[in-house]
Amino acid sequence: EAQVTQNPRYLITVTGKKLTVTCSQNMNHEYMSWYRQDPGLGLRQIYYSMNVEVTDKGDVPEGYKVSRKEKRNFPLILESPSPNQTSLYFCASSFGPPREQFFGPGTRLTVL
Amino acid sequence: GENVEQHPSTLSVQEGDSAVIKCTYSDSASNYFPWYKQELGKRPQLIIDIRSNVGEKKDQRIAVTLNKTAKHFSLHITETQPEDSAVYFCAAGGGGGNKLTFGTGTQLKVEL
Numbered sequence: 730e731a732q733v734t735q736n737p738r739y740l741i742t743v744t745g746k747k748l749t750v751t752c753s754q755n756m757n758h759e760y761m762s763w764y765r766q767d768p769g770l771g772l773r774q775i776y777y778s779m780n781v782e783v784t785d786k787g788d789v790p791e792g793y794k795v796s797r798k799e800k801r802n803f804p805l806i807l808e809s810p811s812p813n814q815t816s817l818y819f820c821a822s823s824f825g826p827p828r829e830q831f832f833g834p835g836t837r838l839t840v841l
Numbered sequence: 842g843e844n845v846e847q848h849p850s851t852l853s854v855q856e857g858d859s860a861v862i863k864c865t866y867s868d869s870a871s872n873y874f875p876w877y878k879q880e881l882g883k884r885p886q887l888i889i890d891i892r893s894n895v896g897e898k899k900d901q902r903i904a905v906t907l908n909k910t911a912k913h914f915s916l917h918i919t920e921t922q923p924e925d926s927a928v929y930f931c932a933a934g935g936g937g938g939n940k941l942t943f944g945t946g947t948q949l950k951v952e953l
Binding site: 779 | 842847850872873875877884885886887892930934939940941942943944
């Protein structure tokens with residue numbers, strides 16, 4: 730089954746404790762992206778990757794890191810989480826930005 | 842960068858009526874305009890998209906129109922049904938950059 734998976738689905742953590750949210754896709758997509766969703770603000774792009782070892786900032790990259798060492802995986806790293814990073818995070822993949830984005834199930838992160 | 846504005850933020854219609862959601866974008870280089878539907882607790886899913894070389898596209902009860910000169914595009918849902926109740930997001934991208942910028946979303950409620 731073609732899909733995008735994310736783990737964990739729910740996470741409660743404390744300020745400053747490094748965490749990683751994994752994202753994996755099995756559709757051989759070149760383009761992968763991370764978004765955060767906040768009430769009233771819609772979906773805002775954090776980082777995207779056009780292919781292995783090629784990443785770039787989206788609209789809200791501060792406080793986040795990403796890596797793309799394999800085509801199928803695109804982890805999101807919060808090295809020192811803060812409460813303002815409490816949000817719903819979605820990973821997405823596609824054959825390119827002007828193509829249908831396939832979203833993962835979402836990760837709800839709470840930073841205390 | 843691209844800026845997408847979406848209106849209204851909430852929309853309530855009676856079952857069987859039509860619903861219209863409007864978006865404007867700022868970057869004239871954008872050439873791809875998708876619409877996503879997000880049901881409560883679910884991931885966003887593409888429902889229709891349009892490219893800048895087309896003025897209108899229909900898929901059963903859903904249609905999208907694009908006015909490149911005015912830089913706005915709209916989603917039209919006819920004969921609304923309760924299962925159309927969801928949050929709808931517009932987006933713009935595919936121009937010179939590799940980002941996809943989303944609007945802030947419209948909560949559509951179809952009342953019986």
